[in-house]
Amino acid sequence: MDLLIYLQMKKVEMKLNYFHEFEKLLQFENQQIKSLESQLIQDRIKLAIKKADINNLASKFKETIKSGNEANHISNGLSLNNLIEANNELKLDSEIRIIELN
Secondary structure (H helix, E strand, O other), X not given: OHHHHHHHHHHHHHHHHHHHHHHHHHHHHHHHHHHHHXXXXXXXXXXXXXXXXXXXXXXXXXXXXXXXXXXXXXXXOOOHHHHHHHHHHEEEOXXXXXXXXX
């Protein structure tokens, strides 16, 4: 009878150890997910800033063209068509939650 109780206790201990290890694994994965979420938010902010820069450059370029200047390229070497294409490829919703790259 004592042996049976001892074996049952060992079985319970093994299960508890398994669940403790599983809990540690879940906590580690949860930390990784939080880290990735943080990186994703940072990347979305950077993308929003770049989109704003592209829009700003495109509008300045259009103003330059309208004012009569014959500029084919801006300082970084992109033409108006390249700026417009780059701007159209980036679609960002107003809350910076969903990013679509066409």
